[in-house]
Amino acid sequence: MSDRSEPSSPPLAWLDIPKATLAALAAGGLLCCAGRAYPQESRKKIRLGVVGGGFGAGFWWHEHPNCVVTAVTDLYPARRKRLQERYRCDAVYDSLEIMLKEAKDIDAVAVFSGAPDHPKHAKMCFERGLHVVSAVPACMTLEEAAMLKQLKEKTGLRYMMAESSYYRQECIFARNLFQAGGFGELFYSETEYYHDGGDPDKTTSNIGSLVYNPDGTRSWRWGFPPMLYPTHCTGFLTGVTRERIVKVSCLGWQSQQPKLKNHPLRTENVYKNPFWNQAALMLTDQGHMSRCNVLWRCVAGGERAQWFGDKATFYMANGPVNPNILGTPGEKASPAPVPQYWKSDMLPEPMRHDSGHGGSAAFISAEFINALLEDREPAIDLYESLAMTVPGIVAHESSFKDGEQLPVPQFDPHKA
Ligand SMILES: NC(=O)c1ccc[n+]([C@@H]2O[C@H](COP(=O)([O-])OP(=O)(O)OC[C@H]3O[C@@H](n4cnc5c(N)ncnc54)[C@H](O)[C@@H]3O)[C@@H](O)[C@H]2O)c1
Known part of the structure; x- marks a missing residue:
């Protein structure tokens, strides 16, 4: 695990309370970070x-x-x-x-x-x-x-x-819960990013149009390898626990259906990527497991996760049907109404509105500017960014080797 501390920590005072009331506390918004919206004393622009x-x-x-x-x-x-x-x-x-x-x-x-x-x-x-x-x-x-x-x-x-993913409201909730000890040992997570490319033969008329630039040429998304875009998933793991992924094994789906097998998205991309979808199993430096899926061709959509600890399990909402659920030992799992953190003093006042991608866009904007004003590293600094990105690069390589488990190089600063 990275020994670099989180920039802001939630209050820990309620840690010793019975687990039975954890869900109620969460529902009451008590897992919210005390915010420092921005350094108002700063004269810098x-x-x-x-x-x-x-x-x-x-x-x-x-x-x-x-x-x-x-x-x-x-x-x-x-x-x-x-x-x-x-x-x-x-x-x-x-x-x-x-x-x-x-x-x-x-x-x-x-x-x-x-x-x-x-x-x-x-x-x-x-x-x-x-x-x-x-x-x-x-x-x-x-x-x-x-x-x-x-x-x-x-x-x-x-x-x-x-x-x-790091600033989706559910991920802020999971991070706060983790930092306060509410998960206990978070031994397993399932993370997924599903972005259906639509019918590959109608790429100009539906969601698949993303594979074209405004001038009609093929965009960088044409045949892009799913696992080279892992951070919406890994952000739910390292973005909660700050662990490092040290080993990965990954499989890729190419499809035997003639239409998909011979499609130019698969056969003519600059990445030489044959995979439509990829699914990886990852091991962390704490001996924890994570299942990470990135699918471009599926009947599903969105970025979500579920986190399993020995004190609590948190299932992030799955579309409009299943709400966020928090389970604790001996308790019936119950809905966990995640606070709308974007309404809180975590953001400068003009930015306290829903802002896109699970409420994350305003948080990203505020955190980068605040870090520069305060002359500190942002929460997702280069080391966190590489810890989220590099496991996907290795996972992609593993897919070409039938899922061989490969070590993930680390890019953290050397310890003295
Ligand atoms: N949830 C998310 O975090 C999320 C969602 C969507 C996109 N993205 C990422 O954001 C990035 C942009 O996505 P997009 O959908 O807008 O891609 P895009 O290809 O549609 O847009 C990229 C733009 O960059 C411009 N550009 C490229 N080189 C340039 C240069 N040298 N000078 C000036 N402009 C240049 C292009 O003209 C283009 O308009 C991508 O990397 C994508 O992965 C992230």
């Missing part, structure tokens, strides 16, 4: 550049009292306009490369380009002396992970990965 007007136009930097978006860029004019309007920023650039050359008034960059570009774009920003918040995943190869670690440590700049 963080000047942010934003790259990528797709998902990157869905954040709330501009609502933070100590942040101003001073530059935006995308390769497509319509997306540049979207960014300009969203963040009320008239300094618009045709590319990140031009923005980094010309924009003088930026302290940090939000990198929301396509996944394969994240390490390259983070490197460009680091080399210009700018802090980085990057969309997931942090990288796609072990070499890129090493490069990011080396550059971060050389420059001392801050890095955060914008992992939405």
Whole structure:
């Protein structure tokens, strides 16, 4: 387990209360962190550049009292306009490369380009002396992970990965419950990210249109390997316990159906990825088990988890049918109404609204800006980001070896 402490800890006073009342406490919102919305005493304004007007136009930097978006860029004019309007920023650039050359008034960059570009774009920003918040995943190869670690440590700049699972309301609840000892030993978790690509023959007319860029060319999502996008799952494990995944075994599904087997999404992708879906079993440095699924072709959707401890089990809601459930020994499992943390003093006041992806977007925006104001590492710093990203890289490799269990390299700082 990482010995680096969590930036903010919940109150522990109620730890000794009988387990029988745990669910009631949870329901009453008592598992909420006492918040420090932002350092109001700070006179600093963080000047942010934003790259990528797709998902990157869905954040709330501009609502933070100590942040101003001073530059935006995308390769497509319509997306540049979207960014300009969203963040009320008239300094618009045709590319990140031009923005980094010309924009003088930026302290940090939000990198929301396509996944394969994240390490390259983070490197460009680091080399210009700018802090980085990057969309997931942090990288796609072990070499890129090493490069990011080396550059971060050389420059001392801050890095955060914008992992939405970490700040889903249920994950905040699970993290608080874990830190307060409510799970006991959390020996097993099941995490999943299901994003159905729709009918592969109708990729232009349904959800599968994501595999095309606005100009009709194939996007980075064309045939993207599921396990190279693991962080929505692993974020539910390391984002709760801060354990490290040390071994992984993974299987991939290619399908024998002629339509799927011969589909260009499978046979013509730049990643040489033959898998539609992947399922992994992971072992942590605490000897705990985690089952992690990433499926692109399935009748399901969403990011969720269930956590099993010897004092409590927490099943995250599964669609509209099954609510969040908390079970404790000798108790009938009961609904666990997870607090709407985004209404609390964990966020600056203008940001206290539902913000997308399980309420996570405002938290990601606030945490990165607060970390820079307070001159500290963000909660999902580079080491946490790599601990969530790298197990998927190794899992993908394992899928080509019929699920051989492989060791996961670690990228944490060396202990003295
Ligand atoms: N829940 C989540 O955390 C979540 C959800 C959706 C997307 N994402 C991630 O966010 C990222 C963006 O997703 P998306 O759906 O918007 O992808 P996208 O491919 O639609 O958009 C990426 C944008 O980056 C722009 N871009 C690329 N290179 C650039 C450059 N050099 N200069 C300026 N602009 C450049 C492109 O023009 C494009 O508009 C992806 O990495 C994805 O994995 C995360």
